[in-house]
Amino acid sequence: MNQTAARRYSTGAMLFHWAIAIAVIVNWRIAEAAEQAEMPAKAEIFANHKALGILILVLTLGRLAWRWTHPVPPLPNDLAKWEAVLARTVHIIFYVLLIGLPLGGWLANSMTGRDIDFFGLFTIPPLPVGANKDLGGSIFDMHALGGTIFLYLIGLHVLGALKHTFFDKNGGIFRMLPFGKVPE
Template sequence: MQTIDPLIDASAARYSRGAIILHWLIALLIIGNVLGAWLSEDMPKPDRAAIMALHKAFGITILVLTLARIAWRLLHKPPPMVETLKAWEAALARVTQWLFYILMLALPLTGWAFVSGASQGKPVSIFGLFNMPALPVSFDKGTVGTFKDMHSILGNLIVALFVLHALGALKHQFLDRDATLRRMVPFLK
């Protein structure tokens, strides 16, 4: 568990406004991107293509927002963890956070790499506003297939992690009744 500065009331401490905005914005975009990819699987080709164009643009947006979030995190100290947290809970929370950061970077990068190889170097349109260049990856079928598989596996992993994270938040709010969720939800008393 984190050592608590006696001048900070851990039960009242919150993440900074920037961290809260980035947390919820990225969470919503990831949920939208996962649902978009899954729900469009059985759609007619033109509809699937339209949704996947948004998926790619939002995916690269998530990558940029994640970089901003990591920079923000390095510049703003997070509030101390709730004092009543058990050592295993604090450790699990830390591991989950690190895995989220890794996945939030690796997931869009593997998607981008897959699309770059599969399209043989075509740029990705960002909402029709501008293009992001293709990543310099091999067009070889095996490599493209590997990026596709990685993207799919990491997609499933982030969903599993999301479920664990959400269940943890609900446990703290309704079973432990501690101040954990309040740190990230501004309007909770």
């Protein structure tokens, strides 16, 4: 393996990263559209949000399995200690949110007596929890707050990738793309 390949993420990691990134952005836009809609269209739009959330959960679990079985390239050598700590912290929070947000949504749906229709292919049954509309509503509120926090962290992540690519010139975004220059 050449040095550039060792500094770049594997093809599988790239596929998971970009599939999840696109799905998260689309799911955010679906949630925004649902919030602006009136019933019954609102429920139909949220059905897609819920199904895509479950798909994001499955993709994230696949990405974690991939990460545990494939080497991750080291962070660039020129990062300040605080940048390396911030990068690792944000990535950990990403995984927590990528798992926690779909599970929280599923839990809240379960507590409010709703199944999750997976794009008309099959129905995901409620989790085996008791009905509690008030707690379910509170979990939906935390889900929305978590989604907002996630958006800010995504912005920070993108800004960091752009900084490392265009100012530090250490490969930045090209570490997660199959093209571009990644310095040795």
